[in-house]
Amino acid sequence: MKANLRLSVALPLVCFVLGVLGAVLGNTMLIKRESPTQARYAAFSGEPYAIAEARAGTPAKPFSNTTSPFVAAVRKVGPATVNIDTVVMRRQSAFGFGDPFGDLFGGMEPFTRLVPSRGQGSGLIVDAKNGYVLTNDHVVRDVVPNDGKIRVGLSNKQTFDAKVLGSDPTYDIAVLKINGGNLPAVKLSPKEDLEIGEWVIAIGNPYGFRNTVTVGVLSATDRSLAADQNSTPLEGLLQTDAAINPGNSGGPLCDIDGNVIGINTAIIGGASGLGFAISASSIQSAVDEIIKFGRVRHGWTGATFWDITDRLATRLDLKSTDGALVVEIYRDSPADAAGIKPGDVVLEADGRKIQNAADMQSVLRDKRSGDSLKLRVSRKGKSIDITLKLADTPEQLRGNEQ
Numbered sequence: 001m002k003a004n005l006r007l008s009v010a011l012p013l014v015c016f017v018l019g020v021l022g023a024v025l026g027n028t029m030l031i032k033r034e035s036p037t038q039a040r041y042a043a044f045s046g047e048p049y050a051i052a053e054a055r056a057g058t059p060a061k062p063f064s065n066t067t068s069p070f071v072a073a074v075r076k077v078g079p080a081t082v083n084i085d086t087v088v089m090r091r092q093s094a095f096g097f098g099d100p101f102g103d104l105f106g107g108m109e110p111f112t113r114l115v116p117s118r119g120q121g122s123g124l125i126v127d128a129k130n131g132y133v134l135t136n137d138h139v140v141r142d143v144v145p146n147d148g149k150i151r152v153g154l155s156n157k158q159t160f161d162a163k164v165l166g167s168d169p170t171y172d173i174a175v176l177k178i179n180g181g182n183l184p185a186v187k188l189s190p191k192e193d194l195e196i197g198e199w200v201i202a203i204g205n206p207y208g209f210r211n212t213v214t215v216g217v218l219s220a221t222d223r224s225l226a227a228d229q230n231s232t233p234l235e236g237l238l239q240t241d242a243a244i245n246p247g248n249s250g251g252p253l254c255d256i257d258g259n260v261i262g263i264n265t266a267i268i269g270g271a272s273g274l275g276f277a278i279s280a281s282s283i284q285s286a287v288d289e290i291i292k293f294g295r296v297r298h299g300w301t302g303a304t305f306w307d308i309t310d311r312l313a314t315r316l317d318l319k320s321t322d323g324a325l326v327v328e329i330y331r332d333s334p335a336d337a338a339g340i341k342p343g344d345v346v347l348e349a350d351g352r353k354i355q356n357a358a359d360m361q362s363v364l365r366d367k368r369s370g371d372s373l374k375l376r377v378s379r380k381g382k383s384i385d386i387t388l389k390l391a392d393t394p395e396q397l398r399g400n401e402q
Contacts, residue, residue, distance in 0.1 A: 069199075069256045069257070070199075070201065070213075070215060070256070072258065073201050073254055073255070073256060073257065073258035074201065074203065074213050074258075075258075076186065076254075076258035077124075077186055077201075077203060077252055077254050077258050077260060078155060078203055078211065078213070079154070079155055079156070079184035080124055080125040080126075080183075080184040080185050080186045080252075081122060081123070081124055081155065081203045081204065081211065081251055081252055082122065082123045082124070082125060082133060082152045082153060082154055082155075083120070083121075083122060083123075083152070083153040083205040083210050083211075084120065084121040084122060084123050084133075084135055084139055084140070084150060084151070084152055084153075084162075084176075084205070084250060085118065085119070085120055085150070085151045085152075085153070086118065086119040086120070086121070086139070086140060086142075086143050086148055086149070086150050086151075087116050087117070087118055087119075087148055087149045087151075088116070088117045088119070088142050088143060088146040088148035089114045089115070089116055089117070089146060089147070089148065090114065090115060090116075090117045090146070091113070091114055091115075117142075119139065119142075120205055120207075120208055120246075120247045121135055121136060121139030121140075121204075121205065121247060121248075121249045121250045121251075122135065122139075122203075122204035122205045122247065122248055122249060122250040122251030122264070123135035123139075123152065123176065123250045123251065124186065124250070124251065124252045124260065124263070125183055125184060125185040125186070126185060126186070126187065126188060126287070127185060127291075128182075128183040128184065128185035130177070130291075131160075131177055131178040131179055131180055131183060132165070132175055132176070132177060132291060133152060133162065133175065133176040133177075133178060134173065134174075134175055134176075134188075134250070134263065134287060135173070135174050135175075135176060135249070135250030135263075136172050136173065136174065136249045136250040136263065136265050137167040137168060137169050137171075137172045137173055137174045138169075138172060138249065138265075139174065139249050139250045140164055140167065140174050140176070141167070141169075141174075143164060144164050149161070150162040150163070150164070150176060152176065152178050153210070154183075154184075155210075155211050158180065160178040160179065160180050161178070162176040162177060162178045163176065163177050164176060164177075165177045165290060165291065165294060166290035166291075166293070166294040166295045166296075167290065167295075168286055168290065168295065168296040169232075170232060170296070170298065170365060171234075171278065171282075171283050171286045171296070172234055172265055172278060173263065173278065173283055173286060173287065173290070174290075175287060175290045175291055186252070186258075186260055187260070188260050188280040188281075188283070188284050188287070189254075189255075189259035189260050189261050189280050189281065190280075190281050190284065191255070191259055191261055191280075191281060192281050194218055194221055194238070194255075194261060195218065196218055196219070196220060196221065197217050197218065198217065198218050198255060198256065199215065199216075199217060199218075199255065199256040200215070200216055200217060200218050200238075200240050200242055200253055200254065200255060200256075200261070200262075201213060201214070201215050201242065201253070201254050201255075201256070202214045202215075202216070202240070202242040202243065202244055202248060202251065202252075202253050202264055202275070202277075203251050203252055203254070204244075204247060204248035204249075204250070204251025204252075204264060205247045205248065205251065206243075206244070206245035206246065206247040206248045207245060207246060207247050208247060209247075212248075214242045214243040214244070215242055216240050216241040216242030216243070216273070216275075217240065217241060217242075218238060218239070218240055219239040219240055219241050219273075220238075220239040221236075221238055221239070221279070222235075222236055222237075223236075223237040223238070223239050223276060224236075224237065225237055225266055225276055232361065233358075234265065234266070234276075234278065235282075235362055235365065236278070236279045236282045237265070237266075237276045237277065237278060237279065238253065238261065238262045238276065238277045238278075238279055239274070239275070239276055240253065240275050240276075240277065241273035241274070241275070242275060243275070244264050244267050244275030244276075244277075245267065246267075248264045248275075249264060249265055249266075250263060250264065250265075251263070251264050252264070253277040260280050261277075261279070261280050261281075262277030262278055262279055262280050263277055263278045263280065263283070264276075264277045265277055265278050282366075285366075285368070289368070295398075296368075297368055297369040297392050297393075298364070298365075298367070298368070298369070298393055298398075299364055299367030299368050299369055299370075299371050299373070299390030299391070300333070300334065300369070300390055300391050300392065300393040300394070300397070301333065301334055301335045301340075301364065301373065301388065301390060302329060302330040302332075302333020302334050302335040302336055302391070303326050303328065303329055303330075303333070303335035303340055304326070304327050304328035304329075305324040305325060305326060305327070305346065305357040305360045305361075306324070306325045306327050306357055307321075307324070307325070307356045307357050307358075308320075308321040308322070308323060308324075308325050308345065308356075309321065312325065316343065318345065318378075322347070322353075322354075322355050322356075323345040323346055323347050323354055323355070323356075323378065324345065324346040324354050324356060324357045324359065324360040325343075325344075325345055325346075325357075326340060326341065326342055326343065326344040326345070326346065326377075327342055328342060329341065329342055333391065334388040334389055334390055334391050335388060337388070338386050338387065338388035339386065340375070340377065340386060340388070341379065343379070344377040344378070344379050344384075345377060345378040345379075346360060346375055346376070346377050347376050347377065347378055347383070348374075348375065348376035349363040349373060349374070349375055349376075350363060350373060350374050351374070364390075367390055368390070369390055369391055369392035369393075370389065370390065371389075371390050372387055372388070372389055372390070373387070373388050373389075373390055374386075374387050375387070375388070
């Protein structure tokens, strides 16, 4: 009886122990390290590789080198991305420092020599048939006035001499012309519904390391950035943490599908993960104007606008510092023809509230010669609606359009 009792107690205990060991061993067999390709699958699909396998009932297909969206995007955009090398001759002291005899010649420096100054950047072929290359204005800005040279290099080792077709510092863009056949090209994407956090890819020529690819995310949109306090800020910029370095300027920023959503243009010195690109959707019309006219025909009002300071508001008996104050009108200009007068305060432009002169410049940035501009102005306390037709900026005033 006692033997039977011991046996009846022992059997369940043995079964329990064996069950626990079986579960532990079973789980140990199931827990296995994902391979790099399985990890990539999880990163893009949003679910673990093993769960996808179980859900589908068949082994999930992880990304390989041939199916990775990063690789596909680079294969699409990379061939059209070019390296830009510039050479500008600059006058330099023959002594390697200030001319010690300059004072003897009335401040002139006769002991100087011309030395080559080299620069590097990136660009994007946007028209294969006509050989048009898009880059930043600051990459080639010094070439034309200094009779410099531009050389464009493709990833397939082809190189071409290039000339500047036109440029625009407001957008920091320039269009180059090269003569070549069978060129690769991509279009700027009109995509505007960008998602913060989506993958982006930067391609370019950082520090001369050609055809470099870096990856990050879209950190923010609609940023503004000025080189200094006296320069007009670039607007509508895309911010990314994809590595952008000197030499990347002018190269493409594309999304995971290979759509060119921006042109890399700026970084914050000393910062990490702060790169900026001009939104592709904001510059297409400007690129078209440069190709057609050699420049962007910015709409000109013929009025000069100031911010309203507290002192000005008190002096002019204004109730607020909001708005852009009209301080000067050019004779026979669109503003003059529409009846705008010095002392008027622009409160709205095309339905957008104007708080300062920068807001007014922002509205005019995307306006072209011949466009209409609807203004709501305050004159001696009364609100007046005025519509004017913008003109092409006179040549002597270009670069200071208002």
